[in-house]
Amino acid sequence: MFAECSPGPGLATGTSTDQLLRAGARLLATVSDSPRLDAELLLAHALDESREYLYRTLTECVPAKSAAHYTALLGDRAAHRPLAQILGQRDFWSFNLKVTADTLVPRPETELLVEQALSRIPRQMPQAIADLGTGTGAIAIAIARERPQCRVVATDVSHEALAVARHNASALEAGNISFHFGDWFAALNGERFALIVSNPPYIADDEWHETDAELGFEPRLALSGGRDGLVEIRCIISAAPAHLDSGGWLLLEHGFRQAAAVQGLLKQAGFEEITTLTDLAGQPRVTAGQLAA
Numbered sequence: 001m002f003a004e005c006s007p008g009p010g011l012a013t014g015t016s017t018d019q020l021l022r023a024g025a026r027l028l029a030t031v032s033d034s035p036r037l038d039a040e041l042l043l044a045h046a047l048d049e050s051r052e053y054l055y056r057t058l059t060e061c062v063p064a065k066s067a068a069h070y071t072a073l074l075g076d077r078a079a080h081r082p083l084a085q086i087l088g089q090r091d092f093w094s095f096n097l098k099v100t101a102d103t104l105v106p107r108p109e110t111e112l113l114v115e116q117a118l119s120r121i122p123r124q125m126p127q128a129i130a131d132l133g134t135g136t137g138a139i140a141i142a143i144a145r146e147r148p149q150c151r152v153v154a155t156d157v158s159h160e161a162l163a164v165a166r167h168n169a170s171a172l173e174a175g176n177i178s179f180h181f182g183d184w185f186a187a188l189n190g191e192r193f194a195l196i197v198s199n200p201p202y203i204a205d206d207e208w209h210e211t212d213a214e215l216g217f218e219p220r221l222a223l224s225g226g227r228d229g230l231v232e233i234r235c236i237i238s239a240a241p242a243h244l245d246s247g248g249w250l251l252l253e254h255g256f257r258q259a260a261a262v263q264g265l266l267k268q269a270g271f272e273e274i275t276t277l278t279d280l281a282g283q284p285r286v287t288a289g290q291l292a293a
Contacts, residue, residue: 046070080213102160127194137165204229259284
């Protein structure tokens with residue numbers, strides 16, 4: 001146990017857990033929507049302890065080395081580096097994923113994409129599923145764990161992202177996934193699937209000024225959708241029919257302004273039963289279409 005600390009300003013050596021947390025929350029007040037939570041997670045990370053531990057030791061001194069580490073982490077967060085990148089992990093669906101600067105940080109709205117995919121995959125029927133642009137492997141792993149009878153193929157154009165995805169799949173014992181390097185359908189070798197899912201880049205060139213500063217730390221390759229944000233979505237939709245079974249489904253995450261355009265592209269490509277779902281914020285976020293049987 002650490003010795004009791006007397007009150008002291010700032011992040012100086014000998015400062016208590018409570019003082020460090022208060023100072024950290026103040027520093028992050030203009031950066032994060034949850035500055036106190038961020039401060040707790042960062043201090044717990046610096047100490048290699050749980051958040052519960054922090055509350056058991058609020059009045060105790062934090063070792064100088066850990067306090068210095070915490071100060072450095074706060075500096076990263078104050079510069080808008082995503083919390084998940086700093087911690088090296090992010091919760092998604094029902095599990096925890098390794099996250100690096102080479103991968104997009106999995107976001108809650110992408111869980112809608114998983115939900116909609118699962119609703120179209122029968123529980124007991126073996127099927128082939130493809131996840132294009134897998135990143136951390138979040139979508140592929142969620143589907144593979146929820147539908148263990150299915151074979152999931154996940155692709156990415158980044159070797160570094162694929163390494164992270166393979167690590168995550170192994171750590172989470174999702175053995176029914178195979179990972180392949182290639183641009184969208186290039187890695188699929190002409191195989192057909194019952195369902196194809198993707199969270200492709202969809203930020204338009206003129207929308208970057210509207211985005212959160214944290215996106216500057218994430219791989220632009222996973223975010224930039226070209227002039228109108230639909231460049232990669234067009235590629236996927238136009239090529240998908242050649243890789244789907246008759247009656248197969250294509251599900252895409254997209255920007256909240258893009259639903260009508262995505263619906264139109266799906267219709268032009270011969271898809272039916274086209275529907276758009278809203279995320280928890282009420283924004284159009286996922287559009288699905290079924291290839292005509």
